[in-house]
Amino acid sequence: MPTLVLVDGSSYLYRAFHALPDLRTSKAEPTGALRGVLSMLRRMVTDGKPDYFAVVFDAPGKTFRNDWFGDYKANRPAMPDDLAAQIEPLHELVRAHGWPLLMIQGVEADDVIGTLALQAAAQGIDTIVSTSDKDLAQLVGPRITLVNTMSNEILHEAGVLAKFGVRAEQILDLLTLTGDAVDNVPGVPKVGVKTAAKWLTQYGTLDNLIAHADEIPGVVGQHLRATLAWLPQGRKILTVKADCELPMRPSDLQITPADVTALRSLYERFEFKAWLPALNVADSRATDVADTIARRAAKDQDGQRWSDNAAEASHEIVAGPPLEKHYETVLDDAALDRWLVAIDRAEIVSFDAETTSLDPLAAKIVGISLATEPGRACYIPMAHRYAGAPAQLDCDTTLARLAPWLADATKKKLGQNLKYDQHALANHGVSLGGVAHDTLLQSYIIESHKPHDMDSLASRHLSVKTITYDEVTGKGAARIPFDQVALDRATEYAAEDADVTLRLHHVLFPAIAADAKLEHVYRDIEMPVRDVLFRMERNGVLV
Template structure:
C-alpha cells in the first residue's frame, strides 16, 4: 500500500541545532543542525516512501498573529549559527529529491495537517516525522507520528499513554496547559497531568469551562481566572487542516537525486559518511580490500566544543533546587545520575543526584555527605519529593549511562522512575557491540575527545579509598555533574549515529530499551533461597572433597596440595611419568581441565582431581557463597543482568551468576532444589526447545531440517536417520549422539577435528559424518558459505532482527584468527537471534504481568529459559499466556516450541 511521509522540517531544524554537537565544516561554518537533518533524510530515503515532502515555516506573519498579536512574541531571534544553516539545508533537501513546501500565511504544522487529512481521506497511510507534541491531535487510524531522533512512534494508544488523553482531546489539553514556547498562556500551575485529569473527568474543554466552579483549591481559582482566554487558546493550538495548496498528496513524489550537487554540498560541509554512501561506499569491496562495516564508520571528528569543560552548580538551598526543578520540567530530555556509598544498588544509600538538560551545564544536589565540616545540605526526603513529579512522569524522557543501577537506587528510596527512554551504554553497545568497552570514560574519550574525572581522583584508591559520602562537596560536584553532562553529550553523538542506521536503531528502540525496566523489576524481585538446604549441601560437598583428597594421597603414596598446579604437575608428569599432552603458553605441562581429561584414561588420579575440582567449584561458587548473598532487607538473592556484555546480545548474570549452575550433573541439579517458592506459590520454568536449531532451519531454509521440525520429530534422531540412512525407529543411541554433536557443532563452526575429539572417533570418520550431513542438508551448507561471504564483504553479520556483530578479524592474515571470525559469522546470527527472541518475549510477558496484581513475577532468565514465581492457583493461566507470548516473539519458518514445568523448587520445575 502507498504511504505518505511528511517531514516537519522546522521542528527538526531547531531540535537538531539544540540537540547535536556544534559541528563545523572545514571552512569553519556551522553544520551541527544540518548534520542531524541530513542523517534523518538519509534514514527516510532508506524506507522508500511512495510520497513525501519536507515542510518548512514560511517567513512573515500567519493568521495566528492576527488572532493574538503576542503569539510567539517572546521567541528570541534565530541564532546566527542556525540561520547560516537554513539555505544549505534547503539545497540538500532539494538535491536529495524531496519536495520542499513553504506556504505563506500559515505554519508548517497547518500544511502538514492539511496534507495528512487529504491523504487519509484518499486511503493513503500517513507518517508525520516530527518532534512537536502538537501533532498528536492529528493521530488516528492511518496517521501516526514518528520521531527519528528518538525512534519513538505514536499511534492512538501511544498518545493515550504519553498524554493521558485521546488524540481528539489533545487540542483541549494544549489549550489548558498553554505553550510557553509560543507564548500561549494556559491555566497557571496546570501541567499535563492536571489537564488530562480534568479531561478524563469532564471530556471536553467546554465541559471543563462549564464545570469550573466545581473545581476547588488554588488550581480551581487559577482555572476560573483563565476562563476568558481558553477559547482563544483553543484556536491558537488547533492545527489548520483546510489550507489551499497547489499540491495534492499524490503529487509529492521523490525526484531523482542530483548527485553532483550533493557531492559538492557534502564536501563543503565535511559530511564524510554521506559522501561515502553517495559514492557507493556500501558496495562490495574489491578483491583484497578490507571493508569497514557501515555501523562502525566514524563520521566527522567531534567539534572542540565537545571537549570543553562544563559549568556546574552545587545545589544547597531550596531556591536553587526549585530553579533546577523548573528547568527539568521544561526540558525535552533529562540526563541524570546518582551517587551512592555502595556498588550494590540493592543496598546503596543515596549520597547525591546530578542533572543536565543542556550540554555544558549541569548541577549536583548533595544529600548525604557526612564528613566533618561538610556544609549543610538539603534534606534527602524533601529533595526527592521536589524531584518526584519529574522523575515519575512517564511523559518526561530520561537519559542515563547504565541507568538500571540508578533506577534501583531511586526505587529503594521511594521514587519509581518512569519514562526512562535513553541509555548511552546501550546506544554504544547496539552501535558497535564488540568493538570497544561501553563505560562512560571510554566512550567520552572515543566520541567526544573528552577526558573525564576518574572516581579514584576524588575518592582515592585501594585501601585508602573513601566512600563518596566522605568526598568533599566541591570535588563531588565536579565529578558528579560531569557524569550527567557527559552522558547528555554522548547521547547527542550516539543517537545521531543510530539514526543513520535504521535497523540498529530498531534493535535499540524496540529490544534493548524496553528491556531495561523488565530487568530492573526482575533484579528487584530476586529469588528465595533455602539457606539450610545449601548449608547441608556444603557439608556434604566438603566431606566428599576430603574423601577425594585422601584417595588422591593414597594413589600418590604421599600428601600433596590438590589445589597447587605446580605440585600436581610435578606428581603427574615427573613422578608418575604420565604424558603431558597439553602445554601452557610458556611450553610447560598444563594441569587444566583439558589436560587432565586427555590423560584421565591412563591413571585414576587425573579423574579424581577433576572430581575434586568440580566439587570445590560448586561449594565455593554456590553452596557456601549464596547464603552470604541473601539481602537482609528482602531475604532474597538478587543477581544483576548485563545487557552490554556478550557481543551477540545474550544477557549475562553476576553477583551471583545464576546462569552457570550445572544442569547436567546431579550435584548441579541439587543446587537448584534450594531455589524455592514461598508458601502458597510455585516455581514455573518456561524453556525454548532447541531454539538455535530452529533458527538454523529458518536461516538456511533447508527443506529436510524444516520438515523435521514441522513434523514434530526428535530432530537429532531425524538427522541420524537421514545421515546414516536408517529408519527412525532403528536409530541407535550412538547414532543419535553423533547427529546431535553434528547439529550443535556445526552451529558453532566445529571442524572435523573437533567433532572427532568429541565423539572419540577418527578424524576421517568425522569428516565422512559431516559430508553425509551436508549431503542430506545442502541448505545448511549453502547458508554457511553464504554467511561467510557476507561477512567478508560487509565486515559484519546480522541477526533476524538486525543486530550486528562486527568481525574485525575476518580478513586477518592469521589463519587461526580468520577461522575464528568465520566460526563467529556462522554462529552469531543464531545465538544473537535467540537472544533477541527471548528479550522480546520478556518484554511482552512483563507487559502482561504488570496487569496481574502480583499473582506472578518473573524472577530469572537463564539462557533460553524464563523462571517465574506464581500463586499456586494461577499456574495454568500463567503457563498458557507465557507460552503464547514466547511463541509469538518471532515468526520463523518453523514454529517455536516452549517446554514448561512447575514445582516447589527450580529443579522440580524441570
C-alpha cells in the same frame, strides 16, 4: 497500503543543532544541523521507502495567528547565527536529493502538515508525521501516526491516551487548558497536563467544562473561571488548520532523481566526505558516525519503523558471537595474587564496585569486580554478611593491596559511570587513577537520544540480556541490600557487569574513533569534565 511521510523540518533542524556537537568545516562553516538532518532524512527515505514524502519548513515572516494574537511566539529568542547559517544550505541539500520541500508563505509548517495528512487519510493513504511537536498530536487518528525519531516515541491513538491521559480528539482541549509556553500562548494558570486530563475525563470537552466551571473547587477553580473569556481564543490559536489551500496534493509528493552534480558540490563544500562515494555508486550505503546515529534514531520501539531488514539496519555496530564466560569468585590470597598479576599485565581493565548505597558519597564497598578480556572476569567479595556466608577477604587489607594499581595513572581502567565507583573508593580513602574510558559517556556521544544504562546498552549492541539489579536483590519491600546476596549469585551479577562493560567498550569506542570530531568531544571534553565533576561533587563549590 500507500504511505506518506511528512517531516517537520523545522523541528528536525532545531533538534539536530542542539543534539550534535559543534561540527564545522575546515573553513569554519557550521555543519552540525546539516549533517544531523540529512542523516535522518537519508535513512528515512532509504529504509522506509515511502510512496510519498515531503520535508516541511516554516516560511519566514508572520502568519494569520499573529493577526489573531499579537504576542504569538513573541517570547522566542533570536535564532543563533550558526543555526541561521545552515537553513538555506539545508534547503538546497533537500532539493538536490530530489525530496519535495514545502514552505508556504503565511502558513505554518504544522498547518501544511495537518492539511496534507487529513487529505491523505481521506484518500486511503497512511500518514506518518515525524515530529517532536506535541501540538500535532491532535491530528492522530486511524490513518495518522506521529513518530519522534529522537526519542523513538510513537503516538498512535493508544499512544496518545497513554501519554496524555486523554483521547486524540481531546488533545486540543487539553492544550488549550495547559497553554503552550513555547509559542507564548497562555492557558489556565497552574494547570498542567494531569489536571487538564482529569477535567476532560470528567467533563468530556472543554465546552462542557466551561459550562460547569463553577463546580471546580479551590484556587485552580478560581484560575479557571478567571480564564474563561480567553479559552476560546486560545483554542483557536492552537488549532492546527487542516483546510489550507495548498498548491499540491499528497499524491504530488513523489521523490525525484537526485541532482548528483549539485549534491557533489554541496557535499564537497560542507566536507561530507563519507557520503561522496555514494554519488558514484547506485544504492550505496556509505555512512559516517552521524549517519549511524540517525539510523538508530529512525527506528521505532521495536527497531523496525524504517527498516525492512533488521539485520541490515543495525550493521553499523556489530557485536561479536556469544562468548564462553569464565567468572571466578576470589575468596583467598592465592586467587587475589593471580588477579593482581592479571590486571597489572592487561592493556585495559574493566572495573566495577558493588556497594551499600546508591548515594555515591555514602556508599561503602561490598565487593569489586574486574574483567581483563571479554568473557573472563572475577568478583572479590569483601563484606557480604548474610547467615552462612563463606569467609571472605578482609575489606581494608584487600583495598590496600589493590590501591597501588587503582591509583596508577599508567594502568588503564574503564567502567560504566566510573565516577560513582571513584566516589565509593574515595569513601575508603583509596584513589582511582588511569580512568581511560567510560561506556556511559561513549553511549551519550554516539546516541544521546537512547537510554544509557548498561542493561539497555547490552541489549542494543551485544544482543545480551543481562542480569538486572532487581533480579538479584528483589523489588520494593522485599528488596535486600547487596551484602545479603549469596556469593554465587553476586559473582554471576557483578562479574557480568565488568565483562559486559568491557565488551561494550570494544563495540562503542571504535564508532567514536572513526569520526575525529566525535573523538575530540569524547577525549577532550567529556572525559576531562568527568574528572572535574568528580572533584566538584567531592569537595563542593565555593560560592
